[in-house]
Amino acid sequence: MTEVLSDTTLIETLGAGHRGRLIGADHADYDSARQLFNAMIDKRPRLIARCHDVADVIAAVKAGREAGIDLAVRGGGHNGPGLGSLDDGLVIDLTEFRGVIVDPEQRVAHVLGGTLLGEVDHAIQPFGLAAPFGIISTTGVGGLTLGGGVGNLTRTLGLTIDNLVEADVVLADGSFVTANETKNDDLLWALRGGGGNFGVVTRFAFRLSPIPTVVAGPTLWSLDRGAEILSWYRDFIRDAPDELNGWLGFLTVPPAPPFPEHLQLQKVAGVLWCWAGDPADADEALAPVRALEPELDGIQPMPVGALNAAFDPIYPAGDQWYWRSDLVTEIPDEAVAANLEFAQALPTWKCTSHLYPISGAAARVGSADTAWPARDGGWVQVIVGVDPDPANRELVTDWAVSFWEALHPYAAGGGYVNMIMEEGGDRVRTIYGPNYDRLAEIKGKYDPDNVFHVNQNIKPA
Numbered sequence: 413m414t415e416v417l418s419d420t421t422l423i424e425t426l427g428a429g430h431r432g433r434l435i436g437a438d439h440a441d442y443d444s445a446r447q448l449f450n451a452m453i454d455k456r457p458r459l460i461a462r463c464h465d466v467a468d469v470i471a472a473v474k475a476g477r478e479a480g481i482d483l484a485v486r487g488g489g490h491n492g493p494g495l496g497s498l499d500d501g502l503v504i505d506l507t508e509f510r511g512v513i514v515d516p517e518q519r520v521a522h523v524l525g526g527t528l529l530g531e532v533d534h535a536i537q538p539f540g541l542a543a544p545f546g547i548i549s550t551t552g553v554g555g556l557t558l559g560g561g562v563g564n565l566t567r568t569l570g571l572t573i574d575n576l577v578e579a580d581v582v583l584a585d586g587s588f589v590t591a592n593e594t595k596n597d598d599l600l601w602a603l604r605g606g607g608g609n610f611g612v613v614t615r616f617a618f619r620l621s622p623i624p625t626v627v628a629g630p631t632l633w634s635l636d637r638g639a640e641i642l643s644w645y646r647d648f649i650r651d652a653p654d655e656l657n658g659w660l661g662f663l664t665v666p667p668a669p670p671f672p673e674h675l676q677l678q679k680v681a682g683v684l685w686c687w688a689g690d691p692a693d694a695d696e697a698l699a700p701v702r703a704l705e706p707e708l709d710g711i712q713p714m715p716v717g718a719l720n721a722a723f724d725p726i727y728p729a730g731d732q733w734y735w736r737s738d739l740v741t742e743i744p745d746e747a748v749a750a751n752l753e754f755a756q757a758l759p760t761w762k763c764t765s766h767l768y769p770i771s772g773a774a775a776r777v778g779s780a781d782t783a784w785p786a787r788d789g790g791w792v793q794v795i796v797g798v799d800p801d802p803a804n805r806e807l808v809t810d811w812a813v814s815f816w817e818a819l820h821p822y823a824a825g826g827g828y829v830n831m832i833m834e835e836g837g838d839r840v841r842t843i844y845g846p847n848y849d850r851l852a853e854i855k856g857k858y859d860p861d862n863v864f865h866v867n868q869n870i871k872p873a
């Protein structure tokens with residue numbers, strides 16, 4: 413790397429080839445531009461380059477390398493440990509590089525690198541088509557997809573990466589490539605779960621599936637029945653038909669409508685269901701759930717996009733977030749008991765723990781077919797400490813860490829890169845398990861100098 417140039421020189425170098433705004437520390441928008449979704453993280457980049465097209469991205473990668481400074485790539489900015497930004501380096505910011513083009517005949521959506529999940533749902537919904545994304549619509553397609561992507565359609569359509577058919581990537585040397593099954597297929601394999609390690613993805617192409625409407629919503633039970641519900645759920649969901657999605661959570665009922673007043677601020681066990689088959693068959697599929705007589709049954713027909721945006725008002729940007737996760741393939745009775753102990757101790761009402769099933773279609777992909785190895789039909793379990801008040805930072809963090817420590821002995825090993833904090837290289841290696849060495853080789857081919865290292869980093873072989 414060459415010596416570090418002054419900021420002015422960096423702006424001059426970039427300014428010549430860059431269409432989007434360049435926001436340095438003295439810019440009026442600097443503080444809003446550097447803000448991340450997780451208010452626990454406060455980073456001060458040297459320069460934020462708002463990219464508008466592929467040419468801007470190429471210019472930014474080249475200028476950053478020439479200046480010898482570190483680069484971060486920002487998509488939706490939702491990353492838990494804030495890996496879409498960095499201190500004292502250049503942020504390649506994709507927040508104004510958003511858009512979706514739908515090809516209904518080929519059933520493919522072409523999605524620009526900084527697009528948010530809800531924007532894709534909005535664009536594909538009128539065609540009666542769907543792709544599996546996450547449960548909050550303001551999350552970035554970029555980070556979510558590159559890490560794997562779990563959500564309300566995982567059991568029906570697989571992980572988000574299982575539906576990624578092509579990507580355009582600006583590599584570490586500033587060159588531009590397309591990766592698909594026939595061209596740079598090793599890169600496509602790595603992008604399917606390997607995170608932002610391989611370059612800046614400027615376009616994702618997703619396979620779409622015909623799902624015009626889902627029958628979806630929550631069922632809630634009082635926490636007194638939490639152990640019974642978790643034990644039932646663990647056996648039920650694994651063998652449920654692919655069309656039936658349902659993730660379980662321990663949560664506090666939000667203190668606002670549409671939740672009935674008598675349930676507000678009560679701690680409960682809940683499952684968010686999503687039947688993605690023929691709506692006429694939903695009642696039959698959900699009969700075993702209703703046989704358990706939930707206190708609230710909010711299941712109803714809706715577009716997928718409405719389901720994926722249902723929690724947006726509860727989790728706006730600017731809260732404190734700390735999370736831990738593990739992969740779970742069995743939930744023995746001792747783990748059920750530990751779950752209940754920490755659910756009873758939810759420290760503030762936004763704190764929660766979720767079990768996202770990686771079964772159905774997601775478990776029929778081979779563990780070496782994509783970079784994401786965990787295809788054993790279990791769950792990602794995530795424990796999330798959240799609160800708007802910075803004074804509660806330690807409270808929610810301590811609860812999440814203690815909960816995770818209590819459950820970790822029952823975990824299957826591995827984890828999900830998108831739902832951890834910065835937990836060290838060994839943790840990343842464990843998560844990728846048998847796929848790590850191949851990822852490191854591909855990293856060595858496409859980014860031998862580890863230019864893209866502000867992420868859950870895979871070291872080049």
Ligand SMILES: Cc1cc2nc3c(=O)[nH]c(=O)nc-3n(C[C@H](O)[C@H](O)[C@H](O)COP(=O)(O)OP(=O)(O)OC[C@H]3O[C@@H](n4cnc5c(N)ncnc54)[C@H](O)[C@@H]3O)c2cc1C
Binds near residue numbers: 545
């Ligand atoms: C409220 C909330 C809800 C969530 N729900 C889900 C969920 O339902 N399912 C799920 O799987 N995950 C979920 N997540 C986790 C989410 O997948 C990760 O936080 C992810 O990192 C967010 O991606 P982003 O683009 O918004 O974040 P950013 O912070 O912008 O980026 C995250 C990482 O991805 C890299 N990156 C982003 N875009 C690109 C790109 N175009 N090219 C190259 N690298 C890129 C960044 O460099 C960084 O390393 C959720 C997170 C939050 C905060």
